[in-house]
Amino acid sequence: MFSRIMVANRGEIALRIIRACREMGIETVAICSKSDKDAMYLKQADITVCVGPSEAEGSYLNIPSIISAAEITDIEAIHPGYGFLSEVSHFAEVCESSKIVFIGPKSDVLKKLGDKTEARKIAQACKVPVVPGSESVIKSQQQALDVAHKIGYPVIIKASSGGGGRGMRVAHNDISLVNSLAIAQREAESAFKDPSIYIEKYIEDTRHVEVQIFGDNYGNIIHLGERDCTLQRKHQKLIEESPSPAISERLREEICKAAIKIAKAVNYTNAGTVEFLVNKAGDFYFIEVNTRLQVEHPVTEMVTGIDLVKQQIRIASGERMNIKQKRVRPRGVAIECRINAEDPNNGFRPQPGKITFYNPPGGRGVRVDSHVHAGYQVPPYYDSMISKLIVHQKTREEAIACMKRALGEYVIEGIKTTIPLNLELIAHSQFASGNINTNFVENLLLKNQHS
Structure with missing residues (x-):
């Protein structure tokens, strides 16, 4: 097992990885930009290194600077989180040549699947339907x-x-x-x-369903069930849940088998997500593979009881995967809402600024993944997501009721957020019935504008 890992990311996901490492007894080196250098979550890391200016290009995307920090701090592995360099094959190659373990797929796999046209060809060779x-x-x-x-x-x-x-x-x-x-x-x-x-x-009236996969260095590849990510705005996910409320057991089995076929075709290692579109007739089509940890990974963690970040680290360290496919039995229903610093009533304009009051929800089955707090200054340089609210309950009806209550408790003042929009979506009768598609949010917003 590693003794020291660098977290090459920021915000919520950086804190998530740091916490997992601390529980595993692994020291962490957190990188940061100048605008993040005073962030409170960095205090949870053992070492912090500023790698560049506020703009991501000079810091979180600055490979030479990150590798220099890695060599100075004598780390053994780098966890890229999601976004930034997490799917950049060149970064994985540089890590490999520097004798640093990249916590993710091998660079050649990143290159193959990172090119979406090549990924389509791989799926076709596996006889998986493609759009x-x-x-x-x-x-x-x-x-x-x-x-x-x-x-x-x-x-x-x-x-x-x-x-x-x-x-x-x-x-x-x-x-x-x-x-x-x-x-x-x-x-x-x-x-x-x-x-x-x-x-x-462009296939209209579809659902977006994705399968979480894991592979180790010994040829073992499994899936951890599916997530439904149909509620989107401009192709960006807003709300995710597991299991999907709209597919049959037969279709679930077919989609998961298809995901495993693609993963095996490239000898996939570590965490990944195979994404599909599903139409009303129950036909499914491969879209792409996200070769990293997903933003929405907590819903899978909640229904399976498996810590995906710890699993990533164990696999990267050379351990054999200790999870057998037949023992993966999702329980209950989990729903995640992404909380973004945006103004939904003003074209979703980003809302950088100071959070003057912060009161997260709690209670049984409620989880908040966030790095923000009262007094936190939301910077204008990065993705606008500042929190993820996740609930887990025995049934979907209970999960929806729990999410409504939790969103109602969640108070963030000083900036505008998507909490009100999430509450509107969760409370909508069509979401409750499962009668939605990937255009649902856009159509709802358009309807609200004209009402």
Whole structure:
């Protein structure tokens, strides 16, 4: 087992990893930018190193600076969390060449699955259904039009090297496709340093279902069930739950088997998530593999009782996975709401600023993953998520009731947040019935604007 790990991230996920390490008796080195250097969560780490300015490009994305800090502090492994460098194969390669263990998949796997067009080919080779689309990255406007005409509108433009809704645009005709291409490429370049994009058929009225997978260095690969991430805004998840309330046991088994097939095809190690779209008829289509820990990993932890971060660390240290597939038996229902520092009534504009009052909810089955507190200054440089509220109850009805109560207790003053929107979504009759799709939030917001 490792004796000292670097946490190459910030905020909620950095604190989450530090806590897991402390419970395992592992020392931690936390990196930070200048704007984060006084953050209270850093006091939980054994060593803190400032690696650059406030902007992520010079700090949390600065590979030379992070590696220099790693060498100075004599760490054995780096946990990248999610976002930033967590899916960058070059960073994993640099770690490997520096004799530092990257807590995640091997660099060659990151490279294969990080290219979404290559990931599609792997899925097709495994006979897993994929959404119709381009077979390679789009290199010209004419190629994009040819693909769209072949598969039919609407289509969706996606960044080849990323996710999280960045570099994604839906087009319903030639004009919107041409106009959206350059925008998507600029977003992809800005977010992932790679302007490559590809095109898929945009399947409407679908659910977003993903499978949590784990693999060790000895060829053992399992799944930990699925999560339903259908409630999204601009392809960014807002609310996640496990298990999915809208798929049958037969479909659940088929999707999980498909995820394992893809993972085995690349000898996957550590944590990952295989994502699918499911239509009304019960057909499912592979989208992509997120080669890292997910933001929504707590819902899987709650229903399985497995600490995913500790499991990641054990696998990376060379331990054989001690979880057998037949013993993975999810219990109850877990729901997670992402709390973002945004103003939903003003185009979801980010809300940097000082939190003047902070009162998180509690009670049986309630979990809050957050690094903020009264007096915390939300910086303008990073993702706007400041907290995750998770509940776990015996039934879905009880979980929804618990989440309503917890959201009602959650008070954050000084800035605007998405707590009111989350409460509206959780309390909506269509969410309770499970009758939703990936366009539900956008349609609801549009309806609210005109009412």
